[in-house]
Amino acid sequence: MLDIHELVAKVEGKQILNGLNLSIKPGEVHAIMGPNGAGKSTLGNVLTGRAGYDVVSGDVTFNGKNLFELEVEERAREGVFLAFQYPVEIPGVSNMEFLKASVDARRKHLGLPELSSFDFMKLARECSQKVSLDPAFLKRGVNEGFSGGEKKRNEIMQMMLLEPRLCILDETDSGLDIDALQVVAAGVNAMRDSARSFIVVTHYQRLLDFIVPDYVHVLANGRIVRTGDKELAKELEAKGYGWLEKEGV
Amino acid sequence: MSEQVESLIRKEYAAGFHSAIESDTLAPGLDEDTVRFISAQKQEPEWMLEWRLKAYRAWREMAEPTWAHVHYPEIDFKSISYYSAPKSMKDRPKSLDEVDPELIATYEKLGIPLHEQAALAGVAVDVVFDSVSVVTTFREKLREVGVIFCPISDAIREYPELIKKYMGSVVPQKDNFYAALNSAVFSDGSFVYIPKGVRCPMELSTYFRINELNTGQFERTLIIADEGSHVSYLEGCTAPMRDENQLHAAVVELVALDDAQIKYSTVQNWYPGDKEGKGGIYNFVTKRGVAHKNARISWTQVETGSAVTWKYPSCILKGDNSVGEFYSVALTNNFQQADTGTKMIHLGKNTRSTIVAKGISAGRSNSAYRGLVRINPTAEGARNYTQCDSLLIGDRCGAHTFPYIETKNASAVIEHEATTSKVSDDQLFLCQQRGLDAEKAVSMIVNGFCREVFKELPMEFAVEAGKLLEVSLEGSVG
Numbered sequence: 001m002l003d004i005h006e007l008v009a010k011v012e013g014k015q016i017l018n019g020l021n022l023s024i025k026p027g028e029v030h031a032i033m034g035p036n037g038a039g040k041s042t043l044g045n046v047l048t049g050r051a052g053y054d055v056v057s058g059d060v061t062f063n064g065k066n067l068f069e070l071e072v073e074e075r076a077r078e079g080v081f082l083a084f085q086y087p088v089e090i091p092g093v094s095n096m097e098f099l100k101a102s103v104d105a106r107r108k109h110l111g112l113p114e115l116s117s118f119d120f121m122k123l124a125r126e127c128s129q130k131v132s133l134d135p136a137f138l139k140r141g142v143n144e145g146f147s148g149g150e151k152k153r154n155e156i157m158q159m160m161l162l163e164p165r166l167c168i169l170d171e172t173d174s175g176l177d178i179d180a181l182q183v184v185a186a187g188v189n190a191m192r193d194s195a196r197s198f199i200v201v202t203h204y205q206r207l208l209d210f211i212v213p214d215y216v217h218v219l220a221n222g223r224i225v226r227t228g229d230k231e232l233a234k235e236l237e238a239k240g241y242g243w244l245e246k247e248g249v
Numbered sequence: 250m251s252e253q254v255e256s257l258i259r260k261e262y263a264a265g266f267h268s269a270i271e272s273d274t275l276a277p278g279l280d281e282d283t284v285r286f287i288s289a290q291k292q293e294p295e296w297m298l299e300w301r302l303k304a305y306r307a308w309r310e311m312a313e314p315t316w317a318h319v320h321y322p323e324i325d326f327k328s329i330s331y332y333s334a335p336k337s338m339k340d341r342p343k344s345l346d347e348v349d350p351e352l353i354a355t356y357e358k359l360g361i362p363l364h365e366q367a368a369l370a371g372v373a374v375d376v377v378f379d380s381v382s383v384v385t386t387f388r389e390k391l392r393e394v395g396v397i398f399c400p401i402s403d404a405i406r407e408y409p410e411l412i413k414k415y416m417g418s419v420v421p422q423k424d425n426f427y428a429a430l431n432s433a434v435f436s437d438g439s440f441v442y443i444p445k446g447v448r449c450p451m452e453l454s455t456y457f458r459i460n461e462l463n464t465g466q467f468e469r470t471l472i473i474a475d476e477g478s479h480v481s482y483l484e485g486c487t488a489p490m491r492d493e494n495q496l497h498a499a500v501v502e503l504v505a506l507d508d509a510q511i512k513y514s515t516v517q518n519w520y521p522g523d524k525e526g527k528g529g530i531y532n533f534v535t536k537r538g539v540a541h542k543n544a545r546i547s548w549t550q551v552e553t554g555s556a557v558t559w560k561y562p563s564c565i566l567k568g569d570n571s572v573g574e575f576y577s578v579a580l581t582n583n584f585q586q587a588d589t590g591t592k593m594i595h596l597g598k599n600t601r602s603t604i605v606a607k608g609i610s611a612g613r614s615n616s617a618y619r620g621l622v623r624i625n626p627t628a629e630g631a632r633n634y635t636q637c638d639s640l641l642i643g644d645r646c647g648a649h650t651f652p653y654i655e656t657k658n659a660s661a662v663i664e665h666e667a668t669t670s671k672v673s674d675d676q677l678f679l680c681q682q683r684g685l686d687a688e689k690a691v692s693m694i695v696n697g698f699c700r701e702v703f704k705e706l707p708m709e710f711a712v713e714a715g716k717l718l719e720v721s722l723e724g725s726v727g
C-alpha cells in the first residue's frame with residue numbers, strides 16, 4: 001500500500017527527515033511516537049504534499065503510484081487523508097457545503113456519480129452521530145468556533161465520509177478528554193478493514209489501549225529508530241525517549 | 250502564499266465581446282451644443298433642456314475630486330462621445346419583434362433573455378445599450394397594478410410632474426463633479442414609480458451595456474416608492490474588453506415615502522481592464538436615497554468590475570424611525586482600484602443604519618472602504634452598526650478602511666467593527682487535502698467570507714453573484 005524509501009525532506013531550508021524508511025500493508029495500523037520536533041507532523045505533510053515541505057531525495061509509492069508526481073488534491077482523491085493536528089477555520093463556508101464538495105471530488109475521481117443533496121445529508125448525519133457531534137455542526141462554518149475536541153471529531157467525521165485508503169492521524173488524541181478519546185477511537189476502529197491502513201501519530205500510549213496498533217515505531221531525528229509492537233509503547237511511556245534518541249544520531 | 254495565489258490571479262472576462270451593431274454616435278466633444286443635441290434626440294420639453302444646461306454650466310466651474318484612494322490618468326472630457334444609439338433604434342421599435350436581432354443576441358450571450366416568455370420568472374427587465382433604453386419587458390403587466398417601469402426618457406415626456414418634483418431632489422445637479430456632468434448629458438436609464446400601498450409584483454431590473462468605442466455612459470435612474478409601497482430592483486452592468494478606458498458616471502436617486510421600502514441591488518461587472526492594467530471602465534457613480542417616516546432603504550452591491558470604482562450609495566434618514574442598510578462586496582483583482590462605501594445621514598428620531606462592507610483584494614489591486622455616519626442634533630436615539638471586513642489574497646494587494654463618524658447627538662449609539670484577514674495557506678491546504686482544487690478552494694473561501702452580504706440579494710442573483718466572484722478570481726491561485 002505505502003512504501004517510503006530513504007526519504008530525506010527539508011522544511012524552510014532545514015533538513016528534518018533524514019532517510020526514513022517505512023512500509024505499510026493494507027489493513028495495518030502503524031503508530032508513530034517520538035519526541036517533540038522529531039518530524040512526525042513533517043512526515044504527514046510531506047506525504048500529503050503540503051507547500052513548503054520539500055523532498056530532497058528518496059521515494060514514496062502509494063498503491064503502485066509515485067506519490068510525488070501527484071498534486072495535493074490528486075493524492076487526496078487517491079485516498080490519502082490527513083487528520084490535522086491543528087484544523088483551521090474557514091469562516092462562512094458551511095461544513096456541509098465543504099464536505100459535499102470534497103466527497104463529490106473523491107467520487108468523481110473514482111468514476112462514481114455525485115451524491116444527491118438528500119443522500120449526502122443522510123450520510124453526513126449518520127457520520128456526525130457516530131462521532132457524537134450534533135448534526136447542527138454540519139450547518140456551521142468549517143471549524144468556526146469549534147472547541148479543540150469538536151475540531152478533532154469533525155476531522156474523524158470527514159474521514160468517515162471520504163472513506164480514504166490511507167488515514168494519517170496527527171495527534172488526534174491530544175487535548176481530548178477520555179470520553180472524546182473513546183469516541184475517536186471507536187470511530188477509527190469501525191473503519192478498520194483489510195483494505196485500509198492507518199498511521200497514528202501520538203504522544204500517549206493511552207490512545208493505543210483503544211486503537212491497538214500492529215506496529216509501533218519511534219521517530220527520532222528524522223528517522224525510524226526503533227520498531228516494535230504495542231509493548232514498545234508501554235516501554236516508552238515508562239522510560240521516555242532519551243535512551244532511543246541517541247541511536248538516531 | 251505567494252506564488253501559488255499569485256498565479257490564480259489571471260482572469261477571463263466573459264462579457265468582453267463587442268457586438269457589430271450599427272450606431273449613430275455623436276463626435277467626441279462637450280459643449281452646450283452637445284447638451285442641446287442630446288435633449289433634442291430625446292425630444293425633451295424645454296424645461297428639461299434648461300435643467301441640463303444649468304447643470305452643464307455648474308459643471309464647467311467644478312473640479313474633479315481627488316480625495317479618493319484611486320489613481321488614474323487625467324480624463325479628457327472632450328475626447329469622449331456623449332451619445333451613441335443603435336441605428337435600428339431611430340424609429341423606436343414598438344415591440345420586441347422590431348428590435349435588431351443582433352441586439353437580442355448580445356443580451357442572450359450575456360444570459361439576459363429579452364423575450365418575455367423566456368424571461369426570468371417574475372423579473373421585469375429594462376435594457377440600456379450605450380445611450381438608449383432598447384426594451385422594457387412586462388411594462389403592460391406592471392401598468393395593471395399602477396406600477397410605472399419605463400426608460401427615463403419616456404418618463405420625462407409622459408410623467409413630467411413626477412420628474413419635475415423628484416429628479417434632482419435627492420442628488421442635486423451641483424452635488425458633485427460627476428453628478429453635475431451626468432445631469433447635463435445623461436442619456437437614458439430607468440424610471441420606477443410604485444403607487445401607494447402597492448407591493449411590486451415582480452423584481453425590476455435594468456441591464457446596462459456600453460458597446461461603442463470612446464463613448465461614455467451616463468445613465469440616470471429614479472425610483473419613487475409612494476407611501477406604504479415595496480419594491481426590489483436590481484441593476485447589472487457589462488462592457489466589451491477594450492484597451493481604452495471608458496467612462497461611466499451614473500446617478501441613482503431613490504425616494505422612499507412614509508412606510509415605503511426600497512431594496513436596490515447591484516451586480517456591477519464592468520470590464521475591469523486586462524492583467525497588465527490596460528483598459529477598463531472608470532466607474533464614478535452617485536447613488537443616494539431619502540427615507541421618509543418609517544421607510545427603509547437597502548443598498549446591496551456586488552462590485553467585481555471596473556478599472557476604477559468611486560461609489561458611495563447613501564441614505565438620508567429623514568423621517569423618524571427610518572432605516573438605512575448597506576451591504577457590499579467589492580472584489581478587486583490585477584490592477585483594479587475601488588474606493589467605495591456609504592454615507593448614513595441620520596436626521597430623524599430613532600433612525601437606524603446597518604453597514605456590512607466586505608472587501609476582497611487579489612493581485613496588485615487596492616480596495617478602500619470609505620464610510621460616513623453622521624448623527625444630526627435632531628436624530629434623538631439614532632443607532633448605527635458598522636462592520637468592515639477585508640480579505641487579502643496574496644501579498645501584493647492592499648485594503649484600507651476610512652470610517653468617518655460625526656455625532657452631534659449624545660443619545661446616539663454607534664458600533665464599529667473591522668477585521669482584516671488573508672486566505673491562508675493553511676486554509677488552502679485543508680481544502681486541497683480534502684480533494685478540492687485550488688481555484689475551487691479560493692472561491693469557496695471567498696464566498697464564505699461574503700455570505701452575510703449574499704444572503705441580502707434576491708435569490709436568483711445570489712447564485713449569479715457567487716459565480717461572478719468565481720470567474721473574477723479565476724487564475725488567482727494555481
Ligand SMILES: Nc1ncnc2c1ncn2[C@@H]1O[C@H](COP(=O)(O)OP(=O)(O)O)[C@@H](O)[C@H]1O
Pocket residue numbers: 011012016034035036037038039040041042043052
Ligand atoms: N512550517 C514550518 N516552518 C519551519 N519549521 C518547521 C515547520 N514545520 C516544522 N518545522 C520544524 O521541523 C521540525 C519538526 O517538526 P514537526 O514535524 O512538527 O515535529 P513533531 O510533529 O514530531 O513534533 C521542528 O524543528 C520544527 O520546528
Ligand SMILES: [Mg+2]
Pocket residue numbers: 040041042085170171
Ligand atoms: Mg506534530
